[in-house]
Amino acid sequence: MNTCCAPKTRSFSRFVRNYVLLGLVITLVLYTAVLNFYMLYGKWMVAAFQLQLIAEQYDDQLARNPDASLPKGFNIETFESFDALPAELRAYAKPSDLEIDELFYINTDNYADAKNPDNPIFLVFPHQAVDGREILILQTYHAGDGDSVFFERLHKLAWLSVPFAVIVIGIFAWFLWIIGKRLTEPSEHLQDWANNLTADRLGEEIPDFGFEELNDVARELHRSVDQIDKFVAREREFLRQASHELRTPVTIVSGNVELLEKSPLNQTQARVTSRIKRANRNMQQLLETLLWLGRDNAPLGQTETINFSAFIEQEISDLSYLTEGKHVSCDFIPDSRETEIATSPAALMIVVSNLIRNAFQHTPKGQVTITLTGTEVCVKNTILTCNGQCTTPQGEGIGLQLVRRICERLDWSCTPTHLPNGGMLVCLDPGSETRVERKPELVEN
The missing domain is CATH 3.30.565.10 (Histidine kinase-like ATPase, C-terminal domain)
Structure with a gap:
């Protein structure tokens, strides 16, 4: 049989493992990308959260003490007007660029004629205090801070996410192989049992394949094979009986025709007898053919x-x-x-x-x-x-x-x-x- 165009079949176990592994890889790639984005660019998100937290803490202090001083700390200062901001910042920004409770970021190194690690990076967080005043919380970095120990470790931690993802994929693949084997072994067992299910083994007890659905399939296969076996048995019994019942009248007709031929017959009787003999011969041939076709692998006479x-x-x-x-x-x-x-x-x-x-x-x-x-x-x-x-x-x-x-x-x-x-x-x-x-x-x- 030509199998060049036969449809390709798929293994159930391989199908499950491949698709689950594909889903794992896609999930880890997305997770790694998000993790790297957060580590590399999330520092500005952290800065916005930090400045907003400082502004809310200042509101709590004002509620307890109206004379509380403006927030100030390491690379953090607070101003009450735009004109009080550093001149380097005001050179590249306008008051309309600032929105309440929205972080404003500007890197003066991008506007300088020459790159300099001392060029400042400004993060401005405008906030309206509980007493109605508008304050500007300013946090200052420098372009050279990217080479600091903090950011160097941050970049190293980001790169560590790649081997971490590979290790997780390996562990999950091993775990998936174990789970897939546990899932597919019952179906493979069912396949082997179905391939070896014959009429002689119908009396054996149906094995337990571990899953209700597979057990239902096994019972249905067993019932179908049992029905087919009973049908074949009925057909064989019919052929055995038909072989006897059909051969008997054919033999009787053949014997009586031979006796009739030994008697003196006129031309008309001889012609009728000849037709009966030929019809009986054709009936015998057809009977032998039908009986032979009804028996599997039965030889049809000698060569x-x-x-x-x-x-x-x-x-x-x-x-x-x-x-x-x-x-x-x-x-x-x-x-x-x-x-x-x-x-x-x-x-x-x-x-x-x-x-x-x-x-x-x-x-x-x-x-x-x-x-x-x-x-x-x-x-x-x-x-x-x-x-x-x-x-x-x-x-x-x-x-x-x-x-x-x-x-x-x-x-x-x-x-x-x-x-x-x-x-x-x-x-x-x-x-x-x-x-x-x-x-x-x-x-x-």
């Missing part, structure tokens, strides 16, 4: 060496009664009358006779041409009543259906082709391996 050409001629002669009363002619064209094949006579008789009978029966007026080329025999019926205008192909009937099934069982080639005139061309080839090569005879001088 014998058969003269293929003579065999076909005999079948044409036996079935010629089907053309009586019809304007049908039959031509047999063999390429050689010495072609011999080694196969089952019963199988070959059933197939060839069905092909010829199908052609005779479905040709009300016309010609049947049988061509033998090597081991390939082609049966073609040309229907003259259609005048080349038939568009509906003739039905195959049970004959060709039996031929198809027999050829499938014996690995024979059978190719039917519908013709425009309503006829059909069927080519049968039992195979080159069935051909018997004749050894040249020695001629004595």
Whole structure:
């Protein structure tokens, strides 16, 4: 069978592990990015929170002491007006740039003609105190502070987040492998059990696969196999009984016809007896075919060496009664009358006779041409009543259906082709391996 275009199947365990691991990687990448953003740029967020906290603490002091001094500390000063701010800050900012309770940030190093680590960085937090005054809390850094011990350690801590993420991925992957194995082992166990479930093991107890859903699937599989086994048993019993019940009347008819032939018969009685004999023979062939198709791997008779050409001629002669009363002619064209094949006579008789009978029966007026080329025999019926205008192909009937099934069982080639005139061309080839090569005879001088 050609598997180049077959759909690819997926492993359930691999599917679960891959998607969970993918979700983990995406989560850790996002977490690492957010962590680095917070460490590298979050210091300004921390500064805003710190200055706001200082402003709220000042409001608490004013509530207790109206004369409380303005907040002041390490690199932090407080001013009551914009004009009181350092001149370097006022050179790059305007009063309209400041909003109450919003951090204002400006790096004067970006505006300087030359980079200098002493260029100040200003963080201004405007705030309206509880007494109605507007104060400006100023925190000052310098451009060179990025090389300080604090920021150096902050950058190192940010880089540590990368190996941390890798370690977490490794630990989680190992944990995921353990969980995935625990999850997929029951399904793999179910698969092995289903593959080995046969009729002989139906009496065994259904294993526990650890999950209710898998146990339900196992019970359903067991029930289906049990039903199929019972159905096959009924079919075998039917075939056994049918073999006896159907063979009995066929044998009785055959025996009585033989007795009748021994009696003196007139022409009409002889013709009727001949028809009964042929019909009984066809019934016996059909019965053997049906019984054989109903048995798996059953051989259909012994292999014998058969003269293929003579065999076909005999079948044409036996079935010629089907053309009586019809304007049908039959031509047999063999390429050689010495072609011999080694196969089952019963199988070959059933197939060839069905092909010829199908052609005779479905040709009300016309010609049947049988061509033998090597081991390939082609049966073609040309229907003259259609005048080349038939568009509906003739039905195959049970004959060709039996031929198809027999050829499938014996690995024979059978190719039917519908013709425009309503006829059909069927080519049968039992195979080159069935051909018997004749050894040249020695001629004595």
